[in-house]
Amino acid sequence: MTVKELTSSPSLATLYPKAALGGLRKTTGDTLPDTEYVRGGVIVDPAHLAAYDHVCGFRLTDELPATYPHVLAFPLQMALMTEPDFPFPLLGMVHVANRITQHRPVRLDERFTLRVRAENLRPHDKGTQFDVVSELLPELDATDTPVWTDVSTYLRRGGESGSSPEKRTELAPPSPSAVWTVPGDVGRRYAQVSGDRNPIHLHRLTARAFGFRSAIAHGMWTKARCLAAFEGRLPDAYTVDVRFQVPVFLPAKVAFTTWSTGEDGWSFELWHARKPKPHLRGTITA
Template sequence: MTVKELTSSPSLATLYPKAVLGGLRKAAGDTLPDTEYVRGGVTVDPAHLAAYNRVCGFRLTDDLPATYPHVLAFPLQMALMTQPDFPFPLLGMVHIANRITQHRPVRLDEKFTLRVRAENLRPHDKGTQFDVISELAPELDATGTPVWTDVSTYLHRGPGSGGSSAKKTELAPPAPSAVWPVPGNIGRRYAEVSGDRNPIHLHKLTARAFGFRSAIAHGMWTKARCLAAFEGRLPDAYTVDVRFQLPVFLPAKVAFTTWRTGENGWSFELWHARKPKPHLRGTITA
């Protein structure tokens, strides 16, 4: 594997034009690059963490929400997926699932090494899917053992595997534990703290250019908002695994449903508040 050492976070202002230009090309090849991006000396800006927590609904503490390191890894993910040897254009890819494992609480005052790579290219009934793996390890740990791992699964639409889609079944009736209003500007607010300025999230006009009737909420914001609802009930080490379903068109009102699964687990769903249509389904396991 080729390891690319970075001394600073890649510039998203540079990477977005590359993503737009890359969107003009066709998918090429069926092999993911054997490359890992590594950045040491990663620290957390307390003001940025506080802004993220406010946008996503977390309390202000010195422990990072399990979803927060995803925004630290995002520039490295972008750098990887906008390289010429990446087989798929970044624009048009769909984030279909995300699994985060926190092995212990991650503290604001720690210094980390980030690693990002792509692997597990495989067929999907609607095209081709693959995983982008992000890992966070404390710099003081000589073993490099991750304390946090993120697996983001992306779909490149195209000729599929020919298999039938799994039957969509409801995990529970949409009897909400809570109903949340989602403001029309949440895409722009989350873009400010995450760096993810995909135009489908920013404004109705830019979203329409990509076939959406209005801007849609970021999937990772919906995951973070759901996770924030569990604060005070989570163990020190756990995995939160979600599959993204239907987009949340902004502004919106969503219903949150959760129930126990076993002694230490939870399942949860985010629904359209007036229709039995799921936006997200997830589990939390200790």
């Protein structure tokens, strides 16, 4: 594997034009690059963490929400997926699932190394999917063991995969534990703290240019907002796994429902408040 060591976070201002230009090219192959991006000396800005906590609904503490390191890894993910040898253009890819494992609480005052790579290219009934794996490692730990792992699954639509369509079963009826009002500017607010300024999340007009009737909420914001509802009940080590379904068109009213699946385990869903359409389905396991 080729390791590319970075001394600073890649510039998203440079990567977004690169992604736009990459959208003009066709698929270039069926092999993921054998490359890993590594950045050491990663520290958390307390003000940035506070802004993230505020927009996602987390309490202010000295421990990072399990979804927060995803925004630290996002520039490395972008850098990897906009390289010329990446087989798919970034524009048009769909984030279909995300699984995060926190092996222990991660503190604000720690220093980390981030690692990002792509793997597991495989068929999907609507095209081709693959995983982008991100890992967070403490700099003073010689065991080379991640304390946090993120697996984001992306779908490139098109082509015949030959695989069977995924069976979609209802986890629970849409009887909400809570109903949340999602403001129309949450896409811009989350973009400010996450760096993910995809036009489909920012404004109605820019979203319409990509075929959406209005701006849609970031999938990782919906996951973070759901996870925030579990604060005070989560174990030190757990996995939170979600599949993204129907987009949340902004502004919106959504219904959150959750139920226990055993000791330190839950399932949860986010629904359209007036229609039985799930936006997100997930589980938390110790």
